[in-house]
Every structure is written in structure tokens, then in C-alpha cells.
Amino acid sequence: MVDEAMITEVCPRDGFQNLEDFIETPIKIEIIEGLIQAGFQKIQLTSFVSPRAVPQMRDAGEISGYFVKKYPHISFTALVPNLFGAKAAYESGIREISYVISASEKHNLANVRRSVKESLEELENIKENFGALRIKVDIATAFGCPFEGYLPVQRVEELIHALLAMGVDEIYLADTIGVANPKQVQEMMTYLKAVFPTVDFGFHMHDTRGMGLANILTLLKMGYGKFESAAGGLGGCPFAPGAAGNVASEDLVNMLDSMGVKTRIILKELLKTDRIIEEKVKANLTSHMSKITSFMTGEIQ
Amino acid sequence: MVDEAMITEVCPRDGFQNLEDFIETPIKIEIIEGLIQAGFQKIQLTSFVSPRAVPQMRDAGEISGYFVKKYPHISFTALVPNLFGAKAAYESGIREISYVISASEKHNLANVRRSVKESLEELENIKENFGALRIKVDIATAFGCPFEGYLPVQRVEELIHALLAMGVDEIYLADTIGVANPKQVQEMMTYLKAVFPTVDFGFHMHDTRGMGLANILTLLKMGYGKFESAAGGLGGCPFAPGAAGNVASEDLVNMLDSMGVKTRIILKELLKTDRIIEEKVKANLTSHMSKITSFMTGEIQ
Numbered sequence: 054m055v056d057e058a059m060i061t062e063v064c065p066r067d068g069f070q071n072l073e074d075f076i077e078t079p080i081k082i083e084i085i086e087g088l089i090q091a092g093f094q095k096i097q098l099t100s101f102v103s104p105r106a107v108p109q110m111r112d113a114g115e116i117s118g119y120f121v122k123k124y125p126h127i128s129f130t131a132l133v134p135n136l137f138g139a140k141a142a143y144e145s146g147i148r149e150i151s152y153v154i155s156a157s158e159k160h161n162l163a164n165v166r167r168s169v170k171e172s173l174e175e176l177e178n179i180k181e182n183f184g185a186l187r188i189k190v191d192i193a194t195a196f197g198c199p200f201e202g203y204l205p206v207q208r209v210e211e212l213i214h215a216l217l218a219m220g221v222d223e224i225y226l227a228d229t230i231g232v233a234n235p236k237q238v239q240e241m242m243t244y245l246k247a248v249f250p251t252v253d254f255g256f257h258m259h260d261t262r263g264m265g266l267a268n269i270l271t272l273l274k275m276g277y278g279k280f281e282s283a284a285g286g287l288g289g290c291p292f293a294p295g296a297a298g299n300v301a302s303e304d305l306v307n308m309l310d311s312m313g314v315k316t317r318i319i320l321k322e323l324l325k326t327d328r329i330i331e332e333k334v335k336a337n338l339t340s341h342m343s344k345i346t347s348f349m350t351g352e353i354q
Numbered sequence: 355m356v357d358e359a360m361i362t363e364v365c366p367r368d369g370f371q372n373l374e375d376f377i378e379t380p381i382k383i384e385i386i387e388g389l390i391q392a393g394f395q396k397i398q399l400t401s402f403v404s405p406r407a408v409p410q411m412r413d414a415g416e417i418s419g420y421f422v423k424k425y426p427h428i429s430f431t432a433l434v435p436n437l438f439g440a441k442a443a444y445e446s447g448i449r450e451i452s453y454v455i456s457a458s459e460k461h462n463l464a465n466v467r468r469s470v471k472e473s474l475e476e477l478e479n480i481k482e483n484f485g486a487l488r489i490k491v492d493i494a495t496a497f498g499c500p501f502e503g504y505l506p507v508q509r510v511e512e513l514i515h516a517l518l519a520m521g522v523d524e525i526y527l528a529d530t531i532g533v534a535n536p537k538q539v540q541e542m543m544t545y546l547k548a549v550f551p552t553v554d555f556g557f558h559m560h561d562t563r564g565m566g567l568a569n570i571l572t573l574l575k576m577g578y579g580k581f582e583s584a585a586g587g588l589g590g591c592p593f594a595p596g597a598a599g600n601v602a603s604e605d606l607v608n609m610l611d612s613m614g615v616k617t618r619i620i621l622k623e624l625l626k627t628d629r630i631i632e633e634k635v636k637a638n639l640t641s642h643m644s645k646i647t648s649f650m651t652g653e654i655q
Contacts, residue, residue, distance in 0.1 A: 202651040232650050234612035235571050260564075263605040263642035264612075267568040270536050297645065304564040311535035311565075341564035344598065349533050350503040 055278035057315040060302065062088050063097040063257070064330070065116070066132055067299055068287030070100065070109055072336055078112045080333045082119060087326030088284060089124060092318045096120075097151060097281070100132035101141040114145045121146035130189070134165055139179040139186060149187040151225075152176055154216075156209045157198035160229070164193065173215055180219065187222045191257055195226040196233035196241070203232075206241050210248060217252070225281065226254055228268065231261025231297060235271045242275055255279030258300050260286060260339075265300035266308055273314065280305065284323065285330050286339035301340030303327060321353055356579035358616040361603065363389050364398040364558075365631070366417075367433055368600055369588030371401065371410055373637055379413045381634045383420060388627030389585060390425060393619045397421075398452060398582070401433035402442040415446045422447035431490070435466055440480045440487060450488040452526075453477055455517075457510045458499035461530070465494065474516055481520065490524040491517050492558055497527070497534035497542070504533075507542050511549060518553070526582065527555055529569070532562025532598060536572045543576055556580030559601050561587060561640075566601035567609055574615065581606065585624060586631050587640035602641030604628060622654055 065085055069076060088096055098120060104111035113131065120129050133139045133150040142150055154172045155161035161169050180188065194201075195209050209226070216224055245254070256272055256279065258265045269280060286301030306318045320342070327343040330336065338344070366386055370377060389397055399421060405412035414432065421430050432443045434451040443451055455473045456462035462470050481489065493513055498504050510527070517525055546555070557573055557580065559566045570581060587602030607619045621643070628644040631637065639645070 197650050199648065199650050202653070230650060232612075232653065234609060236613040261642060261646065262608055263561075263567055263602070264609055266564055267571045267609065270568045270571060297642075301564070307563055308535060308565055308568065311533075312537040341562060341598075345562065347500065349498050349500050349531060352503070352533065 054274050055276055055314060058273070058278040058280060058309055059095065059255075060093065060305065060316055060318060061095040061097060061130070061255075061279075061281045062093040062284060062302055063281045063299060064088070064283035064285060064287055064302070066097040066100050066110070067281075068283040068285060068336075069334070070107055071289050072109055072334065074335055075109060075111075076334055078115055081112070081116055083333070084284075084326060084329055085116070085120060087322070087329050089127060091322035091326055092316075093127075094317065095128040095130065097130045097132065098147075100134070101138035101145075102132070102134055114141060117142065117145035117147050133179070135175055136178045136182060139183050143183050143186060148185065149189065150179075151189050151191055152179065153191045153193050153227075154212065155193040155198070155229075156204050156212055157194040157201045159200040160194045160198045163200070169212070173219070176221070177219060180221075189223040189225060189255075190216050190221050191225045191227045193227045193229045196228040196237065197230060199230050203237070206244050209241075210245065213245070213249060213252070217249075224252065224254055225257050225279070227257040228259050231259035231265065233258065233268050234264055235267050238268045238271045239275070242272065242277070246275065253277070253279065255281065257281040259288070259297065260300045261297040266304060269300065269305065270308075278314075284340075285327055285336065285343060287330075287336055298339045301338075301342065303342035304340050307342050355575050356577055356615060359574070359579040359581060359610055360396065360556075361394065361606065361617055361619060362396040362398060362431070362556075362580075362582045363394040363585060363603055364582045364600060365389070365584035365586060365588055365603070367398045367401050367411070368582075369584040369586065369637075370635070371408055372590050373410055373635065375636055376410060376412075377635055379416055382413070382417060384634070385585075385627060385630055386417070386421060388623070388630055390428060392623035392627055394428075395618065396429040396431065398431045398433065399448075401435070402439035402446075403433070403435055415442060418443065418446035418448050434480070436476055437479045437483060440484050444484050444487060449486065450490065451480075452490050452492055453480065454492045454494050454528075455513065456494040456499070456530075457505050457513055458495040458502045460501040461495045461499045464501070470513070474520070477522070478520060481522075488523045490526060490556075491522050492526045492528045494528045494530045497529040497538065498531060500531050504538070507545050510542075511546065514546070514550060514553070518550075525553065525555055526558050526580070528558040529560050532560035532566065534559065534569050535565055536568050539569045539572045540576070543573065543578070547576065554578070554580065556582065558582040560589070560598065561601045562598040567605060570601065570606065571609075579615075586628055586637065586644060588631075588637055599640045602639075602643065604643035605641050608643050
């Protein structure tokens with residue numbers, strides 16, 4: 054069991070990318086400021102993708118430039134699908150990117166219109182051209198694919214071998230459509246831990262079927278402590294049918310707080326940011342903690 | 355880890371009792387028929403309380419009589435707050451009751467307007483007068499009280515001693531306001547398991563803070579396999595501020611199915627019953643599984 058967890062807040066990217074109405078840049082900034090006040094040390098700000106494909110993210114450069122300058126000690130990251138995006142991110146001051154490759158060929162094709170092999174080649178390209186960029190890779194559909202079902206763990210293993218050989222800085226396993234269950238997580242990670250004992254995997258779990266926290270509990274007990282989550286439980290993959298929200302940051306922080314696992318996040322401040330998101334963004338918060346109407350005596354200071 | 359679980363469906367009582375608009379008896383019957391089709395072997399049908407206090411349950415006798423007669427092999431139970439309710443339940447053909455006592459004095463007073471001692475005396479009364487009734491006691495606020503916060507486990511322990519001395523048939527521990535966390539559950543049940551190694555406790559967990567399934571996972575691993583849950587995730591205690599829905603039966607069944615824990619419940623049928631509840635009862639389903647718009651290849655047969 055870990056006694057400390059590192060939570061990356063991904064709402065500004067994963068939570069917002071699916072929303073149709075453009076959220077004005079000052080509102081995004083206000084929300085991200087709220088997340089910083091809540092204590093997040095790592096925030097995924099945006100994605101550098103084609104504004105035609107994802108118009109919500111068309112202010113990626115502006116948002117990134119603003120925060121990278123204002124808070125040099127906070128780690129701001131961005132999603133980047135290709136060399137072009139990596140260049141734009143780099144030029145906006147971003148020094149750490151997330152790059153997504155799916156364990157499933159079919160999902161990778163649907164998500165980034167490339168084969169897994171082509172995705173790896175593009176990543177090689179990015180590495181060669183932007184050596185100063187820290188690269189985190191998300192392995193999407195690692196726990197199940199909408200098109201291919203549960204995948205053999207060997208598919209994930211092969212991809213990890215390829216990524217480590219390439220020298221990426223960090224690997225996150227993503228349950229893109231929220232189908233992982235605690236037994237599977239336990240078995241899969243027991244296998245991967247034996248093959249890659251020194252790799253400190255991170256996890257990006259969705260709560261589509263309500264098992265997000267149960268899966269994270271399983272991972273905490275196995276010694277893993279790096280997670281991505283989204284304020285309000287917003288999010289979902291536009292190219293994965295049935296994908297619903299990310300694990301909600303406030304639900305995760307509340308569970309960790311109550312279990313005595315340190316996070317450095319101030320739950321009360323995070324709940325305030327929920328209110329801003331609720332008021333100013335047309336989105337239904339799906340988290341539990343954002344709906345609590347009454348707290349237990351002494352529950353939250 | 356258990357390999358089989360016994361789920362009691364409590365939606366017709368705990369799920370409906372808070373709803374203002376009276377659900378017509380034929381609609382209740384249709385929903386309960388759906389739950390029977392889904393395979394539940396134990397259903398909490400209603401509560402025998404004052405129709406003035408809880409008008410929603412005013413057809414308790416009719417509902418009970420109907421089902422007890424029609425399905426003699428299914429275990430139908432009812433909530434009963436006092437001797438008067440026990441008599442009415444017995445006369446309607448009910449042979450198993452749930453009787454609630456809170457671990458917290460303040461909650462017991464708010465819930466049933468009695469001290470814990472008075473509740474025990476009333477239970478003694480019921481036992482003496484209705485020896486043929488199987489008695490299950492729910493210990494409410496066992497994991498935390500809205501008024502008194504987290505209680506020392508010794509309070510729960512004392513109550514269990516008193517109940518066992520009285521010869522009750524079964525004890526369920528209830529997280530009435532959904533504040534339990536996996537660490538607390540683990541510690542508390544490790545303690546209680548040592549004191550009461552032969553007692554097969556059941557659990558009634560709420561999902562107010564999203565930790566319902568994580569807590570149940572912890573209990574499954576400790577060898578406990580009896581749970582109460584409500585279709586749609588409906589429910590909440592009218593006399594406990596901030597109490598939200600029960601753990602949703604479909605979310606629980608889905609987790610257990612995916613982990614290979616047998617339940618005898620057919621998820622697909624249960625999801626059909628969700629649709630009936632959604633259409634005919636003015637209630638927002640809060641479960642995850644009732645909102646899934648797309649399943650993974652091969653996920654549900």
C-alpha cells in the first residue's frame with residue numbers, strides 16, 4: 054500500500070474536449086487557476102490537435118503560454134498526437150507531453166488514424182526532433198477495447214517493451230472505456246510487475262461502470278500511486294463508443310484522504326472549483342462529492 | 355475472496371420510501387416482478403410503518419400478500435420499526451423482517467425516536483410475540499453518523515453482543531450515509547472478525563461518496579458475501595442528512611460478474627427493470643450501468 058499518491062488533473066483537456074460549446078479562454082483560465090489553488094502539482098492543460106478536429110482545444114497555445122509563464126514550479130502537460138502538435142506544444146513552453154497509443158489496433162486506427170506501428174514511428178520522430186520534451190505515453194484500451202474486447206496482456210507487454218526501448222520517460226495504462234475490474238487489474242498488473250519490476254506505471258481510469266475507485270484501490274495496494282483524474286468526473290473519448298467520464302478528482306482525493314494516503318490536494322478548494330465548472334461550463338458533473346449536500350460531523354475541515 | 359455472493363434487492367423499500375409521489379401498487383408490482391425475473395432470491399418488499407410517517411409504504415400489506423402467495427420459494431422481507439409493524443408484517447405473510455438499530459444514539463433518536471436501549475427492548479418484545487419471524491437486524495451508522503462522526507468500533511461491538519445474546523438470526527452493518535472507506539472497513543472488520551469469527555455479517559453500503567464498490571471489494575476479499583443493494587441506485591435515509599443512494603444493484607452485479615463471483619442475477623434482465631423504473635417512477639437512476647450507451651464486444655451476453 055502506498056502512503057502518498059501523485060494525481061494529475063486532466064479536466065482541462067480530457068474533461069473539456071468533448072464539450073460542443075467552446076469554453077471561452079478566460080473561463081478555462083479561471084477553472085485552471087482554481088485547480089492550482091486546490092493544490093494540483095501536475096495539470097494536463099490542453100491538447101495540440103487540429104482545431105478543425107477538436108475546436109474546443111483551439112486556444113491550446115494561449116492557455117499553455119499563460120500558465121507555463123505564470124507558474125514555473127507547476128508541471129503543465131499537454132496531449133500531442135503528432136510531430137506537428139509536439140512542435141506547437143514546445144513553442145508554447147510545454148516541456149512534457151502525453152502521447153497516446155492504443156493497445157488495440159482497431160482503436161488506434163479510430164483514435165489517431167494510424168496503425169500501432171505508425172504511431173510508434175511518429176513517436177520516434179518526436180523524440181528525435183524534440184529531445185528536450187519529456188514524453189509520457191498513455192497506452193489506451195489497455196484494459197479493454199470497444200471493438201476488440203479484452204486484449205491479451207501480451208499485447209500491452211509488447212507495446213511497453215517497444216516504448217522502453219525507445220526511452221520514453223513514463224508510461225500510463227488507460228482504461229479508456231471503463232471496463233476494467235479489480236480482479237483483472239490485479240492479475241494484469243501482477244503479470245506486468247513481474248516483467249517490468251522497476252517501471253512505476255501510472256493509470257488513467259474511467260468510471261464508466263462505477264469501478265474506477267475499486268480499481269484504483271487495487272492498484273494502491275499493489276504499490277502504484279500515480280493517477281490521472283478529472284474534476285467533476287468529466288470526460289470521455291470521442292473515438293470510443295460508450296466511454297463516459299474519468300474518475301472524478303474529488304472522489305479520488307476524498308477516498309485517499311479518508312484512507313490517510315497523502316495527495317497535497319485540498320478537497321474543499323477542489324469542491325469550490327467544481328462550482329465554477331458547474332456555473333460556467335455547460336457540463337453535468339458526474340462526481341459523487343460534488344453532489345454531497347451535507348457532511349458528517351468533522352468530515353472535512 | 356468469496357466465489358459466490360448473496361444480494362438482497364432493497365429498491366422497493368429503501369429505493370422508494372423517499373419518493374414523494376405515491377407509486378401506484380400495480381407499478382410497484384410490475385417492478386418487483388422485473389426484479390424476480392432478474393433472478394433475485396431475496397427482496398425487501400416494503401416497510402410496515404405508519405402511513406402518515408411514510409405514505410409511500412401504505413400498500414405494504416397488499417404488496418406483501420401478493421408476492422408471498424405467488425412466489426413461495428422466494429424470500430420476501432420487510433422493514434419493521436416496532437411490535438405493531440411486526441404484527442402487520444406477520445399477518446401479511448411475511449416471515450422475515452429487518453429491524454434497524456443505530457450504533458449512534460443521536461441517529462437512533464432521529465430515526466426511530468427511541469434510545470438504543472429502548473430499541474433493544476422493543477426488539478425483545480417482537481421476539482417474544484412473534485417467535486416464528488426470522489429477525490435480521492441492521493446496525494445503522496455503523497461506519498459513521500451524520501451527527502456523531504466516526505464511532506469507536508466498540509459501540510458497534512457492544513450492540514452486536516447484545517443482539518447475539520438476544521438470539522437474532524442475522525446482522526447487517528449499514529453505512530447509512532456512505533462515509534465508509536476501504537481502510538476503515540478493513541480495520542473495523544478485521545477487529546470484528548476476531549471478536550465474532552463465526553458471524554456471517556451482511557452489509558448495506560451506500561454510495562454517497564462513490565466508495566460503495568471499493569468498500570464491497572474490501573469485504574469480498576475478507577470473505578464476506580452478503581450485500582443489500584437497490585436497482586437504479588435509488589435510496590437514502592429520510593432521517594440522515596446527506597444520505598444518498600444505495601449501492602446500485604446493477605453496478606454491483608456487473609462488478610461481481612466481471613470478477614467471476616457468482617450471483618444468480620441476470621444483468622441484462624436487471625437493466626430492463628431499470629428502464630421500467632425510469633419510465634414509470636419519477637426518480638433519477640444514479641447507477642452507472644443504467645447509463646451505458648454502448649457495450650464492449652462480448653461484454654454482456
